[in-house]
Amino acid sequence: MGDVTQILDRVHRGDAAAAAELLPLVYEELRQLAARRMASEQPGQTLQATALVHEAWLRLVNTPGQTWQNRAHFFRTAAECMRRILIDVARRKGRVRHGGGLERVPIENALEHVEWTETLDGERVLRVSDALDRLAQVDATKAEIVKLRFFVGLQNQEIAEVLGASERTVERNWRFAKAWLLAELGHG
Numbered sequence: 093m094g095d096v097t098q099i100l101d102r103v104h105r106g107d108a109a110a111a112a113e114l115l116p117l118v119y120e121e122l123r124q125l126a127a128r129r130m131a132s133e134q135p136g137q138t139l140q141a142t143a144l145v146h147e148a149w150l151r152l153v154n155t156p157g158q159t160w161q162n163r164a165h166f167f168r169t170a171a172e173c174m175r176r177i178l179i180d181v182a183r184r185k186g187r188v189r190h191g192g193g194l195e196r197v198p199i200e201n202a203l204e205h206v207e208w209t210e211t212l213d214g215e216r217v218l219r220v221s222d223a224l225d226r227l228a229q230v231d232a233t234k235a236e237i238v239k240l241r242f243f244v245g246l247q248n249q250e251i252a253e254v255l256g257a258s259e260r261t262v263e264r265n266w267r268f269a270k271a272w273l274l275a276e277l278g279h280g
Contacts, residue, residue: 100160103153111153122148122170128245129174139181148173164254168236175221175243182217223276227269234269237262 096117102110126141126148151173152158152166160166220242228235233255240246240254248266252259 096163096166100162100166104159115149118166118170119145119149121167125167125171125244125246126174129178129243131245139178144174144177147177151177164256167254168240171240171244171246175239178217178243179221182215182221219277220273223273226276227272230272231265231269234265234272237265238269238273241266 096114099110099114099117103114122145123141126144130139130141130144148170152170158169160169224235224238224242227238236255237251240251246254248259248262251257251266252262255262
């Protein structure tokens with residue numbers, strides 16, 4: 093953990109070689125996060141976990157002025173980056189030339205299962221993302237928990253480690269955020 097934090101500091105200071113050292117240290121964990129998220133995507137998804145990791149990596153290391161305070165901050169930033177990539181893909185596929193004229197499907201049950209094992213189409217991902225943005229305005233921590241759970245596939249223990257909180261606090265915030273999002277999406 094200390095090695096990653098030190099290398100992140102070197103990346104921040106402009107050490108070009110540091111990014112090359114960082115990738116092998118974080119790649120497998122990023123790949124696992126992406127694979128968990130991609131497992132809930134629709135069959136036939138053109139974006140693969142490896143491509144998601146590579147795209148996220150390119151965005152992470154090529155963002156001017158990007159800094160990470162520590163390993164946890166890096167992975168939170170990576171989770172947000174993966175979320176944005178998936179949203180971009182969903183929006184692109186939602187355009188009329190990609191089948192955007194499809195009939196709207198009710199989403200009442202989209203957040204019903206904690207693990208979100210069912211597949212979610214692009215429209216559902218966009219609706220959840222929009223609701224998540226509104227939740228972030230109410231409570232950024234609860235929104236972060238949903239991002240890490242929904243878009244990355246982390247479990248409560250892993251989220252607690254990333255956020256530096258207790259697992260019980262994460263579970264309580266998750267229950268609130270889930271109920272809030274269900275209510276928000278029910279009116280959408």
